[in-house]
Amino acid sequence: MILTRDEENPELLQLCLKWVLFANRPLNPQEFYFAVQFGIDEGCTGSWDQESEDLERLKAFVRSSSKGLAEATRNKASVVQFIHESVREFLLGEYGNQWSGATVNIAGGSHEVLRDCC
Structure with missing residues (x-):
């Protein structure tokens, strides 16, 4: 339900x-x-005004863009991860094709998308 309830973006x-x-x-x-910005906004320049993008705002972006399924850890070396390992298992399980848009190989198709962002 989390993956499909919000049709916005x-x-x-x-x-x-x-x-x-x-x-x-x-x-x-960061x-x-x-x-994510490079993947969704072709006009993204990659310039970063560190004054306007504070860590709390970036953490809020992680939560909102992932619909609450991912978060930034609270330690000093903060990283983005799923809120629970069961989220990863669910996304890679039998429902993987529903959220990913892939027809056959979720991992391969996803790696192509990530490569294109880079």
């Missing part, structure tokens, strides 16, 4: 989930923010 949710699931390493909130 489903591409953003898909991209967020793909970054958390398939990134080679956990991303910090990396996550720009990875």
